[in-house]
Amino acid sequence: MTAPSPIRVGLAGLGYWGPNLARNFDELAQLEWLVDTSEERRSDAATRYPGARVAADIDAMLADESLDAVVIATPVPTHHELAKRALEAGKHVLVEKPPAMRAAEMDELVALAHDRDLVLMPGHLLLYHPGVQKLKELIDDGALGEVLCVYGNRQNLGIVRTNENALWSLGVHDLSVILYLLDEEPEDAVAYGRDFLTEGVEDVVFSYLRFPSGKIAHMHLSWLDPHKMRRMTVVGREKMVVFDDMELERKVTIYEKAPWKRAETYGEWQTRTGDIYSPKIDSAEPLRLECQHFLRLVSGDGDRAKVAQDGAMVVRALERLTESLHGG
Numbered sequence: 067m068t069a070p071s072p073i074r075v076g077l078a079g080l081g082y083w084g085p086n087l088a089r090n091f092d093e094l095a096q097l098e099w100l101v102d103t104s105e106e107r108r109s110d111a112a113t114r115y116p117g118a119r120v121a122a123d124i125d126a127m128l129a130d131e132s133l134d135a136v137v138i139a140t141p142v143p144t145h146h147e148l149a150k151r152a153l154e155a156g157k158h159v160l161v162e163k164p165p166a167m168r169a170a171e172m173d174e175l176v177a178l179a180h181d182r183d184l185v186l187m188p189g190h191l192l193l194y195h196p197g198v199q200k201l202k203e204l205i206d207d208g209a210l211g212e213v214l215c216v217y218g219n220r221q222n223l224g225i226v227r228t229n230e231n232a233l234w235s236l237g238v239h240d241l242s243v244i245l246y247l248l249d250e251e252p253e254d255a256v257a258y259g260r261d262f263l264t265e266g267v268e269d270v271v272f273s274y275l276r277f278p279s280g281k282i283a284h285m286h287l288s289w290l291d292p293h294k295m296r297r298m299t300v301v302g303r304e305k306m307v308v309f310d311d312m313e314l315e316r317k318v319t320i321y322e323k324a325p326w327k328r329a330e331t332y333g334e335w336q337t338r339t340g341d342i343y344s345p346k347i348d349s350a351e352p353l354r355l356e357c358q359h360f361l362r363l364v365s366g367d368g369d370r371a372k373v374a375q376d377g378a379m380v381v382r383a384l385e386r387l388t389e390s391l392h393g394g
């Protein structure tokens with residue numbers, strides 16, 4: 067039996083993030099094309115990957131009939147157009163988050179991918195983090211009891227962005243995790259924030275989500291903060307769990323803490339505290355796991371519609387939070 071031929075991948079965008087994708091797809095698949103509008107970036111990439119063809123725009127890459135998939139790591143405002151062109155050319159697409167800035171544009175991409183039976187996967191890196199996978203497992207197994215609320219803290223002093231607010235720059239990560247963990251579309255999505263440093267670009271954002279099941283969620287997103295925090299907390303009726311990406315070893319901590327009522331008292335709430343422990347979390351690189359997942363979907367395994375629909379739910383929530391932030 068002959069081994070299946072490797073999936074042929076082209077990458078657009080070789081800035082800060084693109085080279086990480088190039089390294090992974092060079093190891094996991096066949097990296098065929100490297101595209102960037104910058105001459106300097108193309109030349110660096112050509113030296114590093116002499117087997118790949120380089121180009122200044124995506125036209126020749128999309129015309130390559132032997133190419134299976136396109137990965138897009140260009141600036142956010144270009145994502146929708148490039149992803150649309152790649153899908154129209156019949157390529158599977160992995161596009162950095164968020165794939166579109168408007169829900170209607172994302173719906174268009176999802177429909178295109180569905181009609182042509184192509185993968186449209188947003189690069190929601192944190193979903194592939196083994197720590198987030200552990201949260202999902204604990205929630206889905208019922209180990210925490212009924213989940214009541216989830217909140218994310220993504221704060222630091224800097225990096226101060228001037229072209230993208232804290233909701234878009236930081237919030238996409240936490241939003242994708244919260245929606246993945248709860249697997250529900252929020253019915254309320256409210257955000258408040260202020261543009262202290264650059265007019266029109268919110269540096270600090272507080273947001274609130276309420277879900278049809280009654281669960282609630284919150285995100286504190288800021289680059290004007292004394293604490294460096296990358297944390298997600300899930301409060302269940304039986305146990306509580308914290309994923310802290312700043313921790314080197316104890317990424318996930320489970321607290322056997324919960325409210326309870328003693329039978330002999332008259333409905334008075336008490337609290338109980340048991341063990342506090344950290345399960346072992348695999349140290350695999352989340353980006354590698356993300357790329358492997360994409361390649362599995364391209365090769366026909368897994369639910370390709372689900373990743374696209376989950377991505378659309380994130381863009382819809384982002385759009386509603388943005389409207390709320392701007393007083394809509």
Ligand SMILES: NC(=O)c1ccc[n+]([C@@H]2O[C@H](COP(=O)([O-])OP(=O)(O)OC[C@H]3O[C@@H](n4cnc5c(N)ncnc54)[C@H](O)[C@@H]3O)[C@@H](O)[C@H]2O)c1
Pocket residue numbers: 078079080081082083084101102103104107122123124139140141142144162163164189190191
């Ligand atoms: N998942 C993560 O943790 C993570 C981290 C960083 C960035 N990102 C995402 O990756 C994307 C790129 O971010 P970055 O920080 O690398 O940006 P960047 O500005 O450093 O790089 C973007 C590159 O795209 C090139 N480019 C621009 N328009 C192009 C076009 N039409 N065709 C081809 N090339 C084009 C630019 O020349 C540049 O080299 C963004 O969507 C960002 O959100 C994700």
